[in-house]
Amino acid sequence: MMRLWAVASREYASFFRTPLGWVVIALFLALSGVFFSSRVLQPGEPATLRPFFNIWWGLLLVVAPAISMRLFSDELRTGTIEPLMTAPLSEATVVAGKYLAAVMFLVTMLAPSLTYVAVLSSLAPIDPGPVVAGYLGIVLLGMLYLAVGTLASALTSSQTLAFLGTLFAFIILDLATAVAASAMPRPIPEILFAISPNVRIADFAKGVIDTGNIVYFLASSFWFLAVAAVVLQSRRWR
């Protein structure tokens, strides 16, 4: 546990020791702020953050791979993977530690946006249910994106490739679900809808917290992390 936390805290701190972390947070908050003032904070609009959450999903698709891309790629590129993997800790511990750091960074990035909630609630009473569900959905979606990003990062020493790999994996899945599914024979559309995070995240924005959806996000994230640990281990069989 101490080793997992050592990996996680070093990784988390390194987001802020390099420009990447600050740039990601700044861009995310700037875009969110523009969106909040232009779409949410309008006279006559209902006091809800729902359009806001919808936009965040799109932003997250770009931001999450930017967070996860360096987790392993950087270590593979600079060779620091060698002292790391010859220290007495398992591949699973390293993957879990790095992933935990990425999730903590995601939460750190989202935290300042609570001021938007405070601003909105000072102007009009808001229903807390959809807000809580919305944030939960964003964090769960982010966790899935980061898990896939962690795997992509473990596969290549190129951060660019890790970033694009994660981004395109989800864009292709989204396109397949939204556009191509209707043209395909059964049971392909059913399968696509079942594995599509976008279909499930829509429930959260409506304020519905479905246990099945939570399990979906956690289990699929876990699966991708397990594969990432196996990828790291595979060095030993090759």
Place this chain on the structure above:
Amino acid sequence: MIRASGISKWYGPVRALHNVSFEIPRGQIVGLLGPNGAGKTTTIRIATGFLPPTSGSLSINGHDTVEDSIAARRCIGYLPDTAPLYPEMGVRAYLDYRGRLYGLARQARRAAAERVIDRCALGPVRDRRIGQLSKGYRQRVGLAAAMLHDPPVLILDEPVSGLDPGQILEVRTLIRELSEDRTVLVSSHILSEVELTCDRVIIIAAGTIRADGTPEDLLDALRADAPYVAEVRAGDLAGEEVASILRATPGVAGVMVSPVADAPGYVRCLVTPNRGAGDLREPLAAALAGVGGGGLLVRELRRERPTLEQFFLTVTGEGAQAQGAGAAVAEAAA
């Protein structure tokens, strides 16, 4: 203690190591020498548990690096080649992080960091970021990190690369001190470094061990075949006549004669002895002194002093490309 038993390593169809066995007891510094691509780094990566061998096994203090990997890794302090570090971290923060990876408690981490900062002379840069440090300091930070958890086995890949002569001297002394109660495996390209630092040398080439022994032993083996060089004023004699005089001396296997460029009238004789012929300097001098009435004037008669470098070139099969004395020794030893 490091024990390698018949380790082989294949990278796909490429064989990097073939049936390599050695044993390094506690208190010994062993230098791993070899040309690029010989299998040094592969050996080191197998020893540190970073890669498994395709066949054979390697154990560190009795822990197999594959079956009991975590326990084996706990016993090792490892400095990889070029000391990869996180440039954005501070020196102390990095050492603290490494201490946590090895499970040291906070107090122990602080004490260990102070100890290695002191031993590796990192005091002036302790609060600096690693990315701002010179290569020499970075190398020492890597070395400090390797020593941090006081491991019984130290594996150092090119520990003095990038250091200036003063720092090399410090690191050499440090490694000597550390080896007193530890097992140390050092890889190096710098032969003189290994000769000065190590108790024993393992020379590896094309994935196999070519030689294993103390630097003295290796040189003795070579010394037995070392040629003699004599510079003689030939006077009226032709070079070939001088050669036949020397060739008649018991124990001489062959003689090559060439003119000396900067001294007209002189010839240089390269005398190859028979194996086990003993010291031939006196018989050679006597043979030359017995020519004609007053003998031939000998301005130089010496035995080639073999260096580890020549030995290295000989056993790694690179002697053919070597120049000068190295080539001569390689031929003589072949």
